[in-house]
Every structure is written in C-alpha cells, then in structure tokens.
Amino acid sequence: MTLIVVMVLSKQVANAQTGTLPLMQIETQGHRPITSKTEYIPGTYFIVDNQNPEFSMGSAENPLPLEIKGRGHSSWQGAKKPYKLKLGEKAPLLGMNKHKHWALLKFYEPTVAGMELGNMMAMDWTPSTRPMEVVLNGEYLGLYLLTETNRIGKNRLNIYEQPNWNVDEDTLPYGWLVEVDNYYENNQIGIRENDSWGMRITYHSPDSLSSAQRQWLLGEFQGMNAAIYDQDKINSTWEELIDVDAMARYFIIQEVLDNSDGFHGSFYLHKDLADDARWVAGPLWDLSCNQRQKTDYTFRMKTSYGFTPHWIGELIKDADFCVAVRSAWKEFYPEQVQSWMEYIDEHLLLCNEAFEQEKVMWKYTNQATLEERVEKLKSALLANIEWFNDNLPTAAGENTNVVPVNREIVKVEYVNMAGVKSARPWNGVNIKVTTYDDGSTSTTKVVVKQ
DSSP states (O other), rough: OHHHHHHHHHHHHTSSOSSOOOEEEEEGGGGOOOOOOOOEEEEEEEEEOOOOGOOOOOOOSOOOOEEEHHHHHSSGGGSSEEEEEEEEEOOOOGGGGOEEEEEEEEOOOOOOOOHHHHHHOSOEEEEEEEEEEEETTTTTEEEEEEEEEESSTTTTTTOOOOTOOOTTTTTTSSSSSEEOOOOOOOOOEEHHHHSSEEEEEEESOOOSSOOHHHHHHHHHHHHHHHHHOOOOOOSGGGGBBBBBHHHHHHHHHHHHTTOOTTSSSSEEEEESSTTTTTBBEEEOOOOOOOOOSSSSOOOGSSSSSSOOOTTTTTTTTOOHHHHHHHHHHHHTTTTTHHHHHHHHHHHGGGGGHHHHHHHHHOSSOOOHHHHHHHHHHHHHHHHHHHHHHHHHOOTTOOOOOOOOTOEEEEEEEETTTTOOOEEEEEEEEEEEEEEEEEEEEEEEEEOOOO
16 A cells, blocks of 8 residues: 555656746647657647746747647657747747747756856857756656757857858858768768768758759868868868867867767857858757766767767867867866856756656656766766866877967068968968077967968
C-alpha cells in the first residue's frame, strides 16, 4: 500500500508546474500530436510569468496564435522532444528581442553557460536563452530553454541578407548564413576537405539557391579550404577570406567548454555586405561540455563517437591564428572568469524546483540535484580554463617572447610578396618588420584588403 501511495504522489509531482519559472501553455489545433519536423501545426499559446508579470503574454481566455513543429537530429529521437515555434506575430518573449521564430530546447546546463561565454567573448551575435516550464495540450512537459534561433534579421544576426535565387554577380559574395554540418540536408553542398573526410555546408540564408549562387558558394568553400590547407603558413591567404579574430574566439569557446562538436557540426559562419567582408565564425549553437580531464586540445581528444574536426587542425598551425587566440584570451582570462561563474549560478540555480519535477517526469537515472550538477559543470569549466591557459597555442617556429618594456620601436616596414618594402602596408599579404632600438627585429604577417 505504501508503495502505491508513493507512486501516486510521484505522478502528481511530475504533472504539476512549480510556478517558480515562466510557464508557456501551448495548444495545437484539435490537440494534434507533433510528429513532424517539416510540417508546422497551427495552435495557440500564452505565457504566465509570476516573477516578472510584465513578461506574461496572452491568457487562457485570449491565447495568441502560433505554429509548432519538431526540430533537431539526435535530440528528436529522445523521449522528450525539442520544438520549433513560429508565432503569428513578432513578440519579445520573456524580454528577449521581438521575433517570430523561436526554439524550445531541452534543458541543458552547458547551453546556458556556453551562450553567455559567447557574449563575453564578443561574438557578432549570440542567441539568448531563458528557462521555462511547458504544458502542451494539457500535458506538463517539464523544463525547457526558450531560445532565439540562428537567423539573419534586425533583432538576430543583423547583417545583409542575400535573396533566394539571386543571379546578380555583384551581390553573390555577400549576405550568407551557412553551417558546417555533420548531418545530410537537402539545402546543402559538399566539398572534399582532405584525404580523410569531406565537408557538408548547409545554407540557411539564402535557403533556395540559383545555379549561380550554388556555383559561387561551392567555389568559395573550395578556395577557403585550399588556402587553409596551404603548407606555406607564412604566405597563406586564408585570412583574406576568413576573419581571424572571430575564428580565434570561436576556438576558445569550444576549448573552454571542451565541446567535441565545435568544429564537427553546428559550426556556423556568416558573411555581411562590405568591401572588406570576410567569413565570420558564429553564431553559436548546440553547445556541450564533456566534463572530463582535459589533456589536449578538444579536437585531438577521443570521444565515444567519431567526429571530424573541420579546419582547426590546420588553423592551429598558423602563427597569426595563434597570436589572435592569445590576444583574445587576455580579454577573458582571468578578469572575466569569476563573473562567468556567478552568471552560471544565477541563471541555473533558479531552476532548482522545476528541475526536481523534470527528473521525475523524464525518469532521470542520475538523481543529482541541480546544485550538484552545476558545481560539477563549473569545476570542469574551471579546470578546462586553467589547462588552456597553460597550453595556449603557438605555431611551429613562432617567436612568442614578450618584448621587453624598455625596448623602443625605431622603424616599421611592410614587405609585400615581391619583396618590395614600404612604410605603409601593401594591399594583400605583408610581412611586417619591426626594428627596435637594441637592433633586434620581430616579424608578423599582416593581411590588408582594400
């Protein structure tokens, strides 16, 4: 009898929202089940936020229109499903920027931590995410992360967006959002990256290509790939095509998180409309943390599954990439580490009660409390940070000695690829030669695109 009572109480707990987080109530038309990732189902929603009533939207009596469908690859195969939402009208859900398109992701602590790290590392744009409880067609589904989706737009990735079916040669190189993907999609091109693996590039915007667009994108990625794999790292030209600083920051994020998928899939790149436009790493998506002892760069460490670390194995051989990594790292370490840890606590521990419901609802085998899980995550991240700080990348032959403070620069010259010197940088690849008052010199590669 006692066992029966406990089981009933557990079921009651699992089907009751806590009221400690915002609650989204969704009802599909005719209570149709959501079984497709391609077909939107019409429905309605409203949000109740007891802690911040100004964020409540609609009501049970006056719900707002939306469409909903499934999303994800491996995550869609789980018992708890992630969803994609398309609102009837743009709305600033939970105080985030107004938009129609949103995702309901499974609650996962590294997602919250990683997105904030993207903000701290000054990526062009990083999706915001907020925890909430969800009820679908009267059934309590537990804890989710309401998340902005990666899209070009005024309130998302704010760059020029190239139209579908474009054939204008002058604008073909601009306004792209693509993803180096580890899954096959219809809206995709492919190249051979090296002797061991290929590369799939999913084009999200534009998402319907003319023959001219497809050929341009294919040639662009073949060209970037060839430049990255150029064995002459001093004279390589990949920096004319890719923003070095943004790629360095993206690399740091994946290393600190110890995210094996960072250069394997969900590896987004975008390109704006400008005379000197280059491909920029980001926005972030699908973040994870292995929570293991780090002994090498993440892309070199083994996992329980096979993965293909696109480009990073070559980029880390380039001196300018390594310099950019060390420079960006100084902005984060050590000054911002503590504030990041505080953010993780503040934004995750408020989910304590809802997470206890989540464990019952979805039959978690790991019964650790959220506080215990957060502490374990922070310990792993702090260990990763210290390992990375002790193992900042340097390229072969690179001089990493710090210039003494008592040395003064007496002359700077730029040497182009023809060996001609100038006091001003040439357009294209330069070797910058700095001469100091003690007679010593230092050299760096500088790329100028006019």
